[in-house]
Amino acid sequence: MRLRAYLPAWAHEWIDVLVPGLQIVGILVAAWLLQYLLRRLVARLGTRYQLPADLVTPARNLLRYLIYGAAFLLVMERLGVSATVLWTGFTGFVTVAAIAFFAAWSVLSNLFCSVLIFSTRPFRLGDVIEVIDAGDKPGIKGRVVNIQLVYTTLEDVLPDHKGALLQVPNSLFFQKSLRRWRAAELPTGGDAP
Template sequence: MAGESTGVEAPIVEGLSQAEKWLTNNSDLLVQYGVNIISALIILFIGNIIVKAVAGSVAKVLEKKNMDKAVVEFVHGLVRYLLFIIVLIAALGRLGVQTASVVAVIGAAGLAVGLALQGSLSNFAAGVLIVAFRPFKSGDYVEVGGVAGSVEAIQIFQTVLKTPDNKMVVVPNSGVIGGPITNYSRHATRRVDLVIGVSYKADLKKTKQVLRETLEKDSRILKNPDMTIGVHTLADSSVNFVVRPWVKTEDYWGVYFDSMLAIKEALDANGIEIPFPQMDVHLNKVN
């Protein structure tokens, strides 16, 4: 039994001896690799802190210059990503990786990824165009890509909107640039477009006077430019008036809803009928 034990222990002892010898011969190399790895980790840790600080400082400078919030967020994200790539290359260089090779690999990988993700690159380019030309800013109520809402943020690849019913909608930047952009908040005033139908039996001059007097009672309606009231269409069942007062942009919907109610009550009070769709049928008697 003792002989068998010695036969098993001999290879183990020999292996430990070889390992000890290898560690002794390569101790300097191991120490160097260990230092490089620790140094690379320190570079990543400290570099990430510096990147956040620099990107935050850039954002604060832009905010002090009263730059739009959406633009600030876009530039902040762009600066942070670019600086982190530089930190990553520095960490790899500390590990002994040739930085020129890393840049070449990143370039080749970027080309491959770019071909695979053409949509993402187009979104990035579109984001740059949005920031450069600024068709809208944070807080504006816009209609883009078939979606209407308030602009929450312009990010590197997408624009974030908040709809009036408090839903978040993310629209790719290429979809924003690739279609019409309607900005309802750009100008200080807006025109409210109403169509009011009255009976063919109604006194049109009196109707026009009632419509004007009713709207003039609302202090939110602007005096300049003056409102437009006129007969627009002789429809099948009604004579249609267009009523177009001007208001401040923020008063648009309040004036719209209140005006519809006030006009209905005023027409009823003056005996002016608002007709419903109807059809006249003529019967011819045949002998």
């Protein structure tokens, strides 16, 4: 069946513009709807499992960029850009991204370790922790005041450094042993052991 048979004669010259235009509008509406539904799903999962906003927001943004990127590629295909050109551009981008991935390995390691900290909860805000170098050597010790994507901030509890802030890379917590005093177990004065 041909669409031209059902349209008046004056509309025949517009078919080549209208059909791709309607397909593009459909792609954009579907992308927006999918992004909206996934954004709500991620927000509900974050609320249900009490995930920190530092983890939920980047996940939401990543999904949005992936959906709109795919929609952009579909729109370009509908506009007549060949699949070979799109594939070449995509593989070139992936190659550059892989090189950048290896160049930024330590930062990505800290980002991955922050996800592990948020999900496995080896310590929480307010806990006093000590990263142990060896059994006989004292390590980094402090009260957890902030957990971010790359660093965890500790407030130094040593008397001569009281109030100093230490920024510890998140990957260090998975390379060394960790000693922990829960915030609820600390003496009422809040002093660290």
